[in-house]
Amino acid sequence: MATTRPVRVMDPFAREFWEYAEKKEFRMQKCGECNKLRWPAAAVCDKCLSAEYSWEPLSGKGQVLSWIVFHRQYFPEYPAPHPAVAVELAEGPIFVCCMPDEFQGSDLSDALPMELTWLDAEDRFGEYHLPVFKPAGK
Amino acid sequence: MASRVVEHDRLKKLKDTVAVVGVGESDYVGDYRSGAKGNAAEKGSGALNSYQLAAIALKRALDDAGLTKDDIDGLVVGGPMSTERTCEVLGINASWCVSGDAPRGIIAATQAINAGLCHTVALVYGNAQRSMNTQYGGPQAMGGDGILSYVYYAPWGMTSQGGLYSMMFRRHQLVYGTTEEQLGAVSVAFRKHASMNPNAIMKERFTIEDYMNSRYISEPFHLFDYCLINDGGVAFIIQRRDMANGKQIPINVSGIGWSEMDIDSTQLRPRLKDFYLPAHHAVREQVYPMSGMTPKDIDVYATYDSFSTHLLFSLEGFGFCEPGEGGAFIQDGRIEIGGEIPCNTSGGMLSESYMQSWNHQPELVRQLRRQYEGTERQVAGAEVGQYVHDVAGKCLSVVYTRGN
Ligand SMILES: [Zn+2]
Numbered sequence: 001m002a003t004t005r006p007v008r009v010m011d012p013f014a015r016e017f018w019e020y021a022e023k024k025e026f027r028m029q030k031c032g033e034c035n036k037l038r039w040p041a042a043a044v045c046d047k048c049l050s051a052e053y054s055w056e057p058l059s060g061k062g063q064v065l066s067w068i069v070f071h072r073q074y075f076p077e078y079p080a081p082h083p084a085v086a087v088e089l090a091e092g093p094i095f096v097c098c099m100p101d102e103f104q105g106s107d108l109s110d111a112l113p114m115e116l117t118w119l120d121a122e123d124r125f126g127e128y129h130l131p132v133f134k135p136a137g138k
Numbered sequence: 139m140a141s142r143v144v145e146h147d148r149l150k151k152l153k154d155t156v157a158v159v160g161v162g163e164s165d166y167v168g169d170y171r172s173g174a175k176g177n178a179a180e181k182g183s184g185a186l187n188s189y190q191l192a193a194i195a196l197k198r199a200l201d202d203a204g205l206t207k208d209d210i211d212g213l214v215v216g217g218p219m220s221t222e223r224t225c226e227v228l229g230i231n232a233s234w235c236v237s238g239d240a241p242r243g244i245i246a247a248t249q250a251i252n253a254g255l256c257h258t259v260a261l262v263y264g265n266a267q268r269s270m271n272t273q274y275g276g277p278q279a280m281g282g283d284g285i286l287s288y289v290y291y292a293p294w295g296m297t298s299q300g301g302l303y304s305m306m307f308r309r310h311q312l313v314y315g316t317t318e319e320q321l322g323a324v325s326v327a328f329r330k331h332a333s334m335n336p337n338a339i340m341k342e343r344f345t346i347e348d349y350m351n352s353r354y355i356s357e358p359f360h361l362f363d364y365c366l367i368n369d370g371g372v373a374f375i376i377q378r379r380d381m382a383n384g385k386q387i388p389i390n391v392s393g394i395g396w397s398e399m400d401i402d403s404t405q406l407r408p409r410l411k412d413f414y415l416p417a418h419h420a421v422r423e424q425v426y427p428m429s430g431m432t433p434k435d436i437d438v439y440a441t442y443d444s445f446s447t448h449l450l451f452s453l454e455g456f457g458f459c460e461p462g463e464g465g466a467f468i469q470d471g472r473i474e475i476g477g478e479i480p481c482n483t484s485g486g487m488l489s490e491s492y493m494q495s496w497n498h499q500p501e502l503v504r505q506l507r508r509q510y511e512g513t514e515r516q517v518a519g520a521e522v523g524q525y526v527h528d529v530a531g532k533c534l535s536v537v538y539t540r541g542n
Contacts, residue, residue: 006292065410066309069357074276078295094405098294110312
């Protein structure tokens, strides 16, 4: 059974992101006119306002930019303590996420190489795959 | 992006054209202790709603100014209140009325008065946020997708404005070597200031050791890095300068500045890559030349302080010290009353009252009036005050000077 997680923000563009995630494909929108990668998903490019885009496959590589450890519990689905990490993707965007349960905040350091992995998840939109990052090669 | 042009000639014309002539607030301690048996208010237990809190503050600001409600022809409404209901509750058919936080309201009022739309503006705020059980993180976080980063990362367990600022502080630690112990100087200083303020909610002083021993909320942030959550109201009156010859020494609005930094903000790029410094620099280019002041001229300083780090970042951004030097700069009493740059002298939102930019304004005004003369709370000889508002992509500032 998939792990219940706090509900996703959903709109037609986010839905496309999660449809790729269903296939464990980590993609972000790339502007059809100026090529800016945007995250989170949105209707138009914030750089040139073009509505043209494609879903660009990403390498799933990045490095640690920052992290915190929650000691207060905000969500019933995330008992404290639990870390959150900001990963600067090789392609540029910053991706904020959690890590698989076996990793702690103390495993992280500045610019540590990180790689994509997937966790089982479920919310009121259904079961899905949640993209997260973990220390590379661990 | 289009290059930014500061129209100094136009901006300078607004210098000292309006002044703060009256200030008031509700009884923060009583509002906080309005729960059963004098405990902190809980959901539904608050005696006063947001509008009532605002009305109490307005009456006090009018009395302070020696004005009556009939003198008011403009209104700025802050917090969760609507403009329509506020005008109704206060019985004011304003000729100009907008919503906003305190600095946006001050800048808007300065513009409106100069445009001739009104001459005497009441800026009012009431927020029964504690007894309304307003949540700033978790599944019911306020604001919704208005600030998307507050809610977007919920599936990954990431939430709360505190979490976002803590991540920004961690980045500052990684880049510059800033320590938690250095940061602790902020909440220790603000609590010391609150201990001199009868209207402050949290008055008990603590030490750096107490700070370091306090529990983490979102590590590296400790409990004392977080502001309070309480009910309360604040009001102040801004009047056309040539009319401001009433009861109080007018406190001039001598400089204003504003810059947004919202591109890629859900990704946290302005926080983690830039520490919002470009926004600070843009505001600096407005507020200092307009007022004719520099950081060296500021006698008393206040910053939005939902978290302790706002002070660190704004002192770096506005040139009180260089980027990266903030941790060392705030040590040794430099930011305390009696120090080089006394900051948040009422205790701020960390210790006085979480009035979301509103409680800082009456404090700066009273310091420049020298209303605390004869007590340890007065910043000796205060002539120039600055408020810096740096919160979630909005950077604004106001420089006040003591009128004569
Ligand atoms: Zn584009």
